[in-house]
Amino acid sequence: MDSQLLKVPTDKHISDSIHSTESVEIIICRIITVDGIEGTGFTYTIGNGGASIKAFLDCYVKKVIIGEDSGDINGIWNKIWWMSQPVGRGGITEHAIAAVDIALWDIKCLEAGKPLFWMLGGNGRPVKLYETNSGWLHYTQEELVESAKHVMKSGFYGFKIKVGKSIEEDMQRLKAVVDAVDGKISVMADANQAWQYPEGLRRSRMMENIGIAWIEEPFPADDIGAYQKLSINSGIPVAAGETIFTKYEFMRYIGAGISIAQPDVCRTGGITEWIQISSLCMANNVNIAPHFIMQLHAPLVSSIPEGIYVEYIPWMEKLFSEKPKIESGMIYPSMKPGTGVKFSRKALEEYNAEYI
Template sequence: MSDSIASLTLSSVVLPLETPVSDAKVLTGRQRPLTEVVLLFVEVTTADGLQGTGFSYSKRAGGPSQYAHLREIAEVALGQDPSDIAKIYDSLLWAGASVGRSGVATQAIAALDVALYDLKARRAGLPLAKLLGAHRDSCRVYNTSGGFLQASVAEIMEKATASLEAGIGGIKIKVGQPDWRTDLERVAAVREHLGATPMMVDANQQWDRARARRMCRELEAFDLVWIEEPLDAWDATGHADLSRTFDTPIATGEMLTSVPEHMALLDAGYRGIVQPDAPRIGGITPFLKFATLAAHAGLALAPHYAMEIHLHLAAAYPTEPWVEHFEWLNPLFEERVDIRDGRMWLPERPGLGFTLSPRMRELTVETAHFGAPRR
């Protein structure tokens, strides 16, 4: 007899950052510095006593909306077989059909979707990557958190050195200064400091097409692994044109919130690096759908943020990916990722391989419980 979902617990968590960070969107006046991350956690328990945990997140806005939407529709999952992940996903989509199938609507479902995959792998006694069918036991890893624009070049160099000494394999820094010459000066200084270490830059969507072409041409000299989001995230044609014009790969996709939005890149003839984000695209279910299509198109993969989830998904991608290292979420989990020799290694623990910390409970601002009473 099949198992069933007996209860769900939703938690809204507000995680403050030690230091506010700024990227190009702040310097252009479009956003305020980032001071906190709001997360939606879902804990699933089945009638047989199995458990799984997943999360989604939002920066600057959307966290309370994700929580509110899932709170409205979560009961639909009760009583369903937790192995029927695709069926449950569709039932949640239909329960909230009036708000669409992208953005907050699917980012809310993502937390539950991730939890069901975590549960399924835990039940099998396997790390999630092994359940999906891993191609490797580790992935190349790069650090972003030390390269934001509020940091001086000296601070970036100091943090980059510390990251490399801690086993990180590549360094990404932000660009998109109001004066493009400042960008080139900063990139040149950091490149000289790093030597042959793999290096990436990220403009966070703040160039128009003319400026992006000029900057990509100037940046060719620095032997970068990629130039990220040179254009508006939804400018699929522009990104595709840049990816076919320059030798340095173009990377984009982190802001897109559905498979169709990602597919617009492929339809436009994009030849760069795709950066889907499982919580943003709507969960592991849609992430895997797009990853299959991206692999078929021969595209490289570098998932955005949420390394606790993306390490597993990257390990299951056919070609060698990069995983982004952010230590911001560390306080929420008991375990730490294993980083050495420029790579992030899969945990041997089942599921995602992480358990929630007491600090996560302390940072919880709202909870909702559905189904059987909590034990």
């Protein structure tokens, strides 16, 4: 096993209520079996912390998995999970587990000669896309309206806007976009954990009145009680999950009444844990619209009945030897053996980062 850290520009400034950056970090994990089959996994950060994930992989995880049967994905997952308990159950450790787990699933698919969606029981159906990369908080109202019109003309099924300004300005911006698309595509609002409960309830009721499709992460991720109260007292669907890490956390959120779960395969310990989270959602009639990583979420969402959207954010496209097929606002899972995610040699060299 070896790992590599990349620093990748987003090609534009991005901002929401808690982030402001122009780059992301990608941590790659490569595993080679005794038969010479190489699997590639990865995870990411929004601009910092990647060196810590790489160090955890190199110093601790590598010792745990060397000599293990690559086909024992569940066993390896649990071995790393329990080894990391003193410092883990989320954050850096779940990111590291994800990189290993995705690499092991890549090996499993390559050995079988099948694409990931097939190995998960799917039929390769395309999935609807909604666009996030044009709705950042620092954009003017005019820029948001023009972006929404472009997204609509491009065939996407939804457009997500970052909120976190004053209530008056946020509502003006949202209403301007809703009016511009005139019901032809969905409009979502993402607060990125900006509010406390009273503010979130007030805003959600106003958003409901103008037809916002869902309100995402209105409260800090640890305040499950606020999510439960909002789910009960507001008619707008509540979405959450991009900043929670385990099936146990998702179980509590589902119990709190969220309508849309957003598990991120690179933050939830990889494909193995993501599948278990999707099973919880299916058993509780909760839809899934995962966060980011459209290349890998396409086959995952394609293989489950409760998957409704993949999020379009193209920051990572420059890293891969092949782009995903996107037509008429739909993304198609890769038909090639493996997870469908292959890094180009040029990108690995160009964006390689060394941190001390």
